[in-house]
Amino acid sequence: MEQVNGPTTTTTTATSNLTSLPHESPYPSVSVDEARHLILTQSSPPGIEVIGFTEAYGRVLAETIYADEPVPDSLTATMDGCALRTVGEDIAPGECLLTVGTPLGAVEIGLLATIGRTCIHVYRRPRVAVFSNGSELVEPGMPRQPGRRRDSNRYALLAAVHEAGGQAISLDIVHDDERVQREALVRALSRADIVVSSGGVSVGVRDLVRPLLAEHGTIHFGRVQMKPGQSTTFATVHGRLVFGLPGKPVSALVAFEVLVRPLLRQLQGDTAPGRPRVRVVLDEPFPSVPDRLSYHRAVVEWHNGRLTARSTGPQTSSRLLSLRGANALLIGPATDHVYAPGEELDALLIGTLQSTHPTTSSAKSQAAMEKIPAGGMDKQLHVSYTWVTQRKDSQRRLFGIVVGIPFPRALNWKTPGQASQW
Structure with a gap:
């Protein structure tokens, strides 16, 4: 993560026409899909850029990879003619190994090493500059003062950018001053492909982001029909994408999750940039909002063979704790309906699923194990021992290959006690 420090500033009063702001938003509200x-x-x-394969973990492939040569390239065997591997048995010449849009993990990097591809084409990671607006903000390491609060948004959003695969560029806290805001925007645009700020997008006298963006670029929307995150603003300035997110911590992170993260993933070549969407059963009542989609922080888990959802607690947009432990955003339709326990809704999975009970397969396996009588496994091993000791060496070799026991051990299987060690 890159840190860019700007000049130290003091709070002053903006004196230009940017201070003549309406007390109601002049921008029509758009739906989440429209946004x-x-x-x-x-x-x-x-x-697209070219990088070394050792640096490619987590990147998305921008080319299709074919094998230039067979693997193995000659007839091989481990010993005594066993475990023969023919030419091209693992990888055939010309075989398609990886395609465009493949996320590169451990297996993919191992394949690249196997065929000797040390340089590959991948999609470039977008550069994202992040800063927070507000004269009331102080750095996390500063002593708390009356009327001030620590800047959590910038650091949370920087982490979110990093998690989404972007190159995060950290800028300073920006005070509520027209000149300072303009300088911060210019500095961000010069360093990044995308600018993400938080705060300053409401309709107060000190909310300068929207009029500044309107003056220097084009605002494409200034309100979104979602809760939290209604005041999210999107603009283009000199060909750069600029997001003005709300100042409340939860609102900023939810708006990033719903609107910004899919863009970052798509810019990196991800063919499925959105989070997985699943159908869940409610564990408790869920009130929706009439005029917009609501994104309720929730825990989704497997319970008796189905996905269930429960709230993380109070859902105020300033309460960052509502996102701690949440692995889903429960999507409430724009209606005044109160959903009852047992009803179903969609949810965006933003974390790992949990399970409150053993899965069906593990339960069946446990039940099957419980049905085996005492000594049953030993009896099966004894039968195998008896059969092996009565066979010729060639038959013992074949037995070892079938059951996965190395040939010397199968050949020298002398006592029943040895069987339990393998």
Whole structure:
């Protein structure tokens, strides 16, 4: 993560026409789907770069990889003619190994090493500059003062950018001053492909982000029909994408999750940039909101063969604890309906699923094990021992291959006690 320090500033009062702000938003409210469409229509195709395969973990492949030679390239055997591997048995010449859009993990990097591909084409990671707006903000290491609060948004958003695969660039806290805000925007645009700020997008006198963006670029939407995150703003300035997220911590992170993260993943060549969407059964009542989608922080887990959802607690947009432990955002339709326990809703999975009970397969396996009588396994091993000791060496070799016991051990299997050690 890159840290860019700007000049130290003091709070002053903005004196230009930016301070003549309406007390109601002049921007029509768009749906979440409309907002996503507007974002994607303004984004450019993903860039491509060449990197070494040892640096490719977590990246997305931008080319199709074929094998140039067979693996193995000659007839091989471990010993005594056993475990023969023919030419090209593992990988055939010309075989397609990896395709465009493949996320590169341990197996993929191992395949690249196997065929000797040390340099590959991958999609470039977008550079994302992040800063927080607000004269009331202080750095996390500073002493707390009356009327001030620590800047948590910038660090949470930087981590979110990193988790989404972007190159995070950290800028300073930006005070509520027109000149300072303009300088911060110019500095961010010069360093990044995408700018993400938090705060300053409401309709107060000190909320300067929207009029500044309107002055220097084009605002594509200034409100979104979602809760939290209604005041999220999206603009383009000199070909760069700029997101103005709300100042409340949960609102900023939820808006990032719903609108910004899919863009970052798509710019990196991800063919499925959105989070997985699943159907869940409610464990408790869930009130929806009439005029917008609501994203309720929840825990989704397997319970008796189905996915269930429960709330993480109070859902105020300032309570960051509502996201701690949440592995899903429960999507409430725009309605005044109160959903009862047992009803179903969609949820975006933002974390790992949990299980409160053994899965069906593990339960069946346990039941099957319990049905084996005492000494049953020993009896099976004894039968195998008796059969092996009565066979010729060639038959013992074949037995070892079938059951996975190395040939010397199968050949020298002398006592029943040895069987239990293998």
